[in-house]
Amino acid sequence: MTSTHSARPEVSNKVSSKSLRKLPFRTGTADSALWQGFAGSVMLLLGSFGVGWLASSSVLIRNPLFILARTTPVAVITATVLLCVGAVLMLRAWLRLRQHLAGWDASSRPILIKALILWVAPMMLALPLFSRDSYAYIGQGRLMLEGLNPYTDGISSLNNYYLLGPDTLWTEAPTPYGPLWLWLEQIAVLLPSHSPEIALIPFRLACLAGVILLAIYVPKLAARHGFNPQRALWLVVLNPVVLINFIASVHNDALMLGLVVAGIYYASAKRPVLGILLVTASIAIKPITLIALPFVGLLWAGSQAGWVRKFGLWAATLGISTAIMAFMGAINGLGFGWLAALQTPGTVWIWYAPVGLFSNVVGFVVGFFGSAGPAVTDVIQNMGQIASILLVMALAFLPVKAAAAPFTEKFDAGTPVLEESQRYSQAVLRRMAWAFAAVVLMAPMIQPWYMLWLLAFFAVTGIAEGWQLRTALYLTAFFTMIALTDQLSVFPWIPVVLIRAVAIVVGLAGVLYIMFWDKKTRGLFVPRRGLVRAGEAPQN
Structure with a gap:
């Protein structure tokens, strides 16, 4: 048919x-x-x-x-x-x-x-x-509610921020989310309850x-x-x-x-x-x-x-x-x-990510013989980022x-x-x-x-x-x-x-x-x- x-x-x-x-x-x-x-x-x-x-x-x-x-x-x-x-x-x-x-x-x-x-x-x-990302959302909503800028201020700017339960990776980092999600985060912490579980809804x-x-x-x-x-x-x-x-x-x-x-x-x-x-x-x-x-x-x-x-x-x-x-x-x-x-440099990698594994292995080997290991790792990861941008441009512009x-x-x-x-x-x-x-x-x-x-x-x-x-x-x-x-x-x-x-x-x-x-x-x-x-x- x-x-x-x-x-x-x-x-x-x-x-x-x-x-x-x-x-x-x-x-x-x-x-x-x-x-x-x-x-x-x-x-x-x-x-x-x-x-x-x-x-x-x-x-x-x-x-x-x-x-x-x-x-x-x-x-x-x-x-x-x-x-x-x-x-x-x-x-x-x-x-x-x-x-x-x-x-x-x-x-x-x-x-x-x-x-x-x-x-x-x-x-x-x-x-x-x-x-624990959902608890980071609550913390970012609290930042918005208190008039702080989540693009420059981490959750650690809040009093007793650790009670909110965010991952420590988020406590100093700026949020990478857009304005629509920030509004939702702000609405969540405005709910009439001090329970984080209610804010998660x-x-x-x-x-x-x-x-x-x-x-x-x-x-x-x-x-x-x-x-x-x-x-x-x-x-x-x-x-x-x-x-x-x-x-x-x-x-x-x-x-x-x-x-x-x-x-x-x-x-x-x-x-x-x-x-x-x-x-x-x-x-x-x-x-x-x-x-x-x-x-x-x-x-x-x-x-x-x-x-x-x-x-x-x-x-x-x-x-x-x-x-x-x-x-x-x-x-x-x-x-x-x-x-x-978005330009905040990444500080984490994982073993099944090809660039993450390769950059850290090479960095470790170089670092074993000197002090330039971390710099080599950063260079390889930056090269990977540049390569991805060039590939996206090629895929968009080629007929x-x-x-x-x-x-x-x-x-x-x-x-x-x-x-x-x-x-x-x-x-x-x-x-x-x-x-x-x-x-x-x-x-x-x-x-x-x-x-x-x-x-x-x-x-x-x-x-x-x-x-x-x-x-x-x-x-x-x-x-x-x-x-x-x-x-x-x-x-x-x-x-x-x-x-x-x-x-x-x-x-x-x-x-x-x-x-x-x-x-x-x-x-x-x-x-x-x-x-x-x-x-x-x-x-x-």
Whole structure:
């Protein structure tokens, strides 16, 4: 079946009867995956009571049940095990859901939405997990409330700032967030309560709004480019790394990503001004999405545009966005202070970031023979940053040629036919995905949620069955594991090394079991047992 040449082509969701006989998944058992994911989410909720983050000023910290859960070594270990098992269950449920719904017809969507509701609901009630950023948000809101400038003053400028519970990395650092998020932070601390848990509610709701935006616009963008919207919804929005980092960890990247995906959808659908407004709102949350602006300009210009039109619409795109940001800066009195904050040099790196690992290894070797090690590390990291900027510029300025035919998931029923504008949109957004990838891969620090930017942008421009999908699955398993071994709230008299060792052993064992020993899921990771043909699920 082929679609008509419309703005939103009908994506082929049918599988022939011959193919159905080859598909070993059972659509009738999808509920088991739904409830398995729900059980995992509940375990994350329960585990958060023992090792989730509480501010020192929280009233919960004096509750007898929380005292028992957080001060008794056996209870803390139990909470850690619950976290790990819960996350592993969510990962397995996500994989099994794909196997049950591998046909991806229209009936899949209600099941996916039901899964999203069930898996998100318990985590909305959990204490912040694996990150204290949400308490830094409260501190930055207090700075705003007291008339201080969060772009120049750290949270340590506040009296008794340590009672708010922020990570020490934030106590001296200026905020890198835009004016829209600063307003939300200020509103949160204005709520009629002195409880940090009450102040967290607006942040949790904002993150939920971001996930909802992704659930709406990721399928729309995928369908516009000829890809199955249900498959994209599963791959991106129900991804356990998305739900853990955006809902359980309360990262504002959720709202940032939801707004930018909505913006590029409207820009690709020939509503450029609305697209620019939404992308600018995303920048006003976290300015990294400035990267999207030149590609929005390319979408506005169209596939037949010459250089005069391109530069004119690039200027218009930047002008509209800058005017909006200037207006916000005038209202809060902070102007473009976030630009200076973006230039704050990074002081952290992580072993799985290529530039971070390479720069620090070289710096260590040089430092072993002299005193220039730190300088060498800084030079390599600065070179990586410059290289990422040059790559983004090249991806934006080199001519974009729409593919002759769309790259799609192929079922026996055929491939949708797209208009040139849709193929051009796919090519532009693929360039944008690589631009974000360049910035992430060239950074010395790669946080687990950075992977989610790339997952969303690549998914709406095509992730094929086979090695491409397996790469996404491996990354999901890896970053699920990384989340489990990240920050856990443990009192000083309980050995943090012991608790982290428990998390590593239980989490790694669970993830490796799913990848290589579980008869129901290992075929997704091991090529010889994997997807024999595009559109076919692995042997159960």
